[in-house]
Amino acid sequence: MEIKSMRFKANAAGSLANVVLQGNLKNAKGKFVTKRAEALKDLDDFEGTRDAAVAIRNKVIDNLDLWLERFEQKAQETGATVMWAKDGAEVCRLVTEIARKHGVTKVTKSKSMLSEEAGLNQALEAAGIQPVETDLGEYILQVDNNEPPSHIIAPAVHKSLDDVADLFHKVHGTPRKTEIPALTREAREVLRGHFLSAEMGLSGGNFLVAETGSVALVTNEGNGRMVTTMPKVHVVITGIEKVIPTLEDLSTLMRLLPRSATGQSISNYFSILTGVKKPDEHDGPEHLYFVLVDSGRADVVGTDFHAMLRCIRCGACMNHCPVYQTIGGHAYGWVYPGPMGSVLTPLYAGMENSIDLPHAATLCNQCGVVCPVKIPLPDLLRKLREKQTERGLRPLTERIGLRLWAWVAQRPKLYALGASLGARYLKWLAGDADRIRLLSTAPEWTLGRDFPAPQGKTFRELYAARQKTAKEST
Amino acid sequence: MARVRVGLFVTCLVDLMRPRIGFAALKLLETAGCEVIVPESQTCCGQPAWNSGDAPGAVALAKKTIAEFEGFDYVVSPSGSCGDHIRTEYPTLLAAEPEWRDRATALASRTYELTDFLVTVLKVGSVPGDHEGSITYHDSCTGLRSMGIKQQPRALLATMKGVELREMNGCEECCGFGGTFSVKFGEVSAAIAERKCDNVLASGARAVVGGDLGCLLNIEGKLRRMGDENTKVLHVAEILAGDA
Numbered sequence: 001m002e003i004k005s006m007r008f009k010a011n012a013a014g015s016l017a018n019v020v021l022q023g024n025l026k027n028a029k030g031k032f033v034t035k036r037a038e039a040l041k042d043l044d045d046f047e048g049t050r051d052a053a054v055a056i057r058n059k060v061i062d063n064l065d066l067w068l069e070r071f072e073q074k075a076q077e078t079g080a081t082v083m084w085a086k087d088g089a090e091v092c093r094l095v096t097e098i099a100r101k102h103g104v105t106k107v108t109k110s111k112s113m114l115s116e117e118a119g120l121n122q123a124l125e126a127a128g129i130q131p132v133e134t135d136l137g138e139y140i141l142q143v144d145n146n147e148p149p150s151h152i153i154a155p156a157v158h159k160s161l162d163d164v165a166d167l168f169h170k171v172h173g174t175p176r177k178t179e180i181p182a183l184t185r186e187a188r189e190v191l192r193g194h195f196l197s198a199e200m201g202l203s204g205g206n207f208l209v210a211e212t213g214s215v216a217l218v219t220n221e222g223n224g225r226m227v228t229t230m231p232k233v234h235v236v237i238t239g240i241e242k243v244i245p246t247l248e249d250l251s252t253l254m255r256l257l258p259r260s261a262t263g264q265s266i267s268n269y270f271s272i273l274t275g276v277k278k279p280d281e282h283d284g285p286e287h288l289y290f291v292l293v294d295s296g297r298a299d300v301v302g303t304d305f306h307a308m309l310r311c312i313r314c315g316a317c318m319n320h321c322p323v324y325q326t327i328g329g330h331a332y333g334w335v336y337p338g339p340m341g342s343v344l345t346p347l348y349a350g351m352e353n354s355i356d357l358p359h360a361a362t363l364c365n366q367c368g369v370v371c372p373v374k375i376p377l378p379d380l381l382r383k384l385r386e387k388q389t390e391r392g393l394r395p396l397t398e399r400i401g402l403r404l405w406a407w408v409a410q411r412p413k414l415y416a417l418g419a420s421l422g423a424r425y426l427k428w429l430a431g432d433a434d435r436i437r438l439l440s441t442a443p444e445w446t447l448g449r450d451f452p453a454p455q456g457k458t459f460r461e462l463y464a465a466r467q468k469t470a471k472e473s474t
Numbered sequence: 475m476a477r478v479r480v481g482l483f484v485t486c487l488v489d490l491m492r493p494r495i496g497f498a499a500l501k502l503l504e505t506a507g508c509e510v511i512v513p514e515s516q517t518c519c520g521q522p523a524w525n526s527g528d529a530p531g532a533v534a535l536a537k538k539t540i541a542e543f544e545g546f547d548y549v550v551s552p553s554g555s556c557g558d559h560i561r562t563e564y565p566t567l568l569a570a571e572p573e574w575r576d577r578a579t580a581l582a583s584r585t586y587e588l589t590d591f592l593v594t595v596l597k598v599g600s601v602p603g604d605h606e607g608s609i610t611y612h613d614s615c616t617g618l619r620s621m622g623i624k625q626q627p628r629a630l631l632a633t634m635k636g637v638e639l640r641e642m643n644g645c646e647e648c649c650g651f652g653g654t655f656s657v658k659f660g661e662v663s664a665a666i667a668e669r670k671c672d673n674v675l676a677s678g679a680r681a682v683v684g685g686d687l688g689c690l691l692n693i694e695g696k697l698r699r700m701g702d703e704n705t706k707v708l709h710v711a712e713i714l715a716g717d718a
Contacts, residue, residue: 423491463496
């Protein structure tokens with residue numbers, strides 16, 4: 001997917017100015033947060049489960065090659081073919097080749113963020129193969145001129161009921177419907193034909209289970225089952241970090257994933273798919289392929305950002321992020337938005353292509369608090385800022401300003417003088433008022449709020465004067 | 475028993491913008507029986523450098539602050555954000571230098587946010603303030619999520635007869651300040667602040683109170699820009715000390 005993260009600031013300004021989007025964001029905001037909080041109540045030991053989940057994920061990512069080999073061997077034993085993709089381009093090439101080999105002209109797709117990373121739909125179309133998104137949110141986006149998703153589990157969360165009503169009326173050429181059941185029925189009717197005619201199904205994978213060679217899928221609409229069982233070919237595309245050791249581990253992680261994501265104790269559909277259709281079985285794919293994708297993940301192993309590989313893609317961090325809630329996902333400019341995206345985008349799509357993202361957070365740590373696998377997201381964002389500085393990627397004025405400030409702050413007398421002058425300058429700017437309307441030295445501050453006036457003298461000045469008076473009076 | 479010797483870490487923001495918060499903290503600690511020393515050479519804890527990716531600057535300021543404050547029984551600051559930077563981040567950012575790391579760790583265990591210190595260490599049961607009126611409390615992010623500051627200010631406020639606490643919706647949500655975030659992404663920061671201010675106004679309280687000046691300047695600036703001239707914006711120390 002094309003990366004537009006360098007335009008974060010302009011994107012964010014656009015989001016703030018978009019009245020419809022702001023309304024949609026406000027509507028969506030509370031739902032995830034409230035439902036998650038409710039769903040956690042029936043979990044006996046949330047903290048204990050989190051610790052167990054962290055241990056499981058660490059066990060894998062600390063020895064990733066080992067677990068991947070185990071998974072590969074088991075998957076092959078079940079009749080699946082395991083392929084490795086270095087990057088998005090290789091994903092596109094492999095999937096296109098698989099499709100050609102089986103004479104595929106149409107592919108139905110269940111949700112896959114890896115497919116977004118790789119820009120797979122465009123590649124398939126270019127090869128004359130029709131990709132059809134069947135997750136309702138993804139379908140809405142696909143028929144809306146291939147709009148990118150704005151959330152990892154609720155891709156069309158930025159759209160309102162009205163938006164979708166208008167869209168379906170336009171693209172389906174049907175009378176405009178305003179009830180959600182009518183709209184979903186309309187989508188089902190369109191998709192049913194595709195489910196029946198597609199020769200290949202393509203899904204992501206929430207987890208890969210090493211002990212059985214299975215893929216676990218967490219979905220809510222049933223489309224995942226249609227995609228993975230009806231066509232004769234099923235292709236799973238997922239990141240190499242998604243492997244976990246055992247089914248027991250899967251059950252631990254499944255206590256956390258739906259609760260953290262949608263606030264459900266269990267998703268409507270939870271599938272564990274193992275191998276190809278056996279001679280005595282009635283359904284399932286005749287051919288099963290796993291395309292396991294690196295795309296920057298292996299380079300993160302063993303670095304300061306290693307913990308990020310624990311991520312189970314629940315979206316809780318963005319649901320609770322004040323910045324995401326305010327500007328939505330598109331502003332982040334690539335596949336993954338919110339705090340996890342602000343860490344992943346620099347790592348996978350290039351630090352130099354996403355200068356603003358590590359700074360696009362208040363470091364409030366609400367993301368770290370809700371993360372089911374305890375990824376210290378604010379620490380990782382801060383670490384990325386450090387790397388940017390080391391690599392000279394921040395604006396020169398900012399770097400010089402920071403160094404100068406730190407230099408002065410190490411020299412108390414000079415600092416005291418500077419603070420004293422600063423307090424007086426700001427007080428002078430405010431005049432008789434208790435606020436400054438336009439602060440030319442920090443114009444960003446006064447774009448949307450006033451700057452309260454200082455008292456006029458610094459604490460150290462007033463304290464010194466008080467100490468002097470006290471001394472004189474004794 | 476010898477009086478507890480407390481080093482008051484004023485914070486650069488209080489020094490520059492609101493000295494009265496520093497004096498309120500001083501009064502509260504002295505009233506509670508502490509000997510309070512204000513090291514003259516203190517400047518900033520270095521958090522802005524650390525959060526902006528300037529590790530060398532952050533390390534230098536951490537060492538300076540440790541040297542200034544390690545001689546006291548306790549370090550107390552009227553800020554959860556600065557207090558936590560000393561308590562949680564210093565040992566981390568000095569991890570590569572064992573001697574300094576150990577000094578940082580020793581200091582960290584004796585570093586407190588003001589209300590936490592009054593309640594947890596001094597077990598203060600009454601305060602000098604006599605504030606009258608309704609207030610709503612904004613829980614600042616770092617104090618709340620890293621230092622566990624939640625009940626401490628409320629416990630102290632509950633000892634004041636004239637104070638009526640009206641909790642707002644989303645009191646634990648970020649106000650959008652975020653240090654340098656507020657000047658790097660001013661529009662986003664102000665938009666987040668607007669939601670906080672909507673909640674403040676909806677609470678109907680006459681004052682919004684918090685424990686971190688950065689958040690308070692952000693909230694006050696947004697309230698005034700929104701046209702609200704009535705809601706007072708106060709640091710909890712000002713209320714507790716009777717200076718507001």
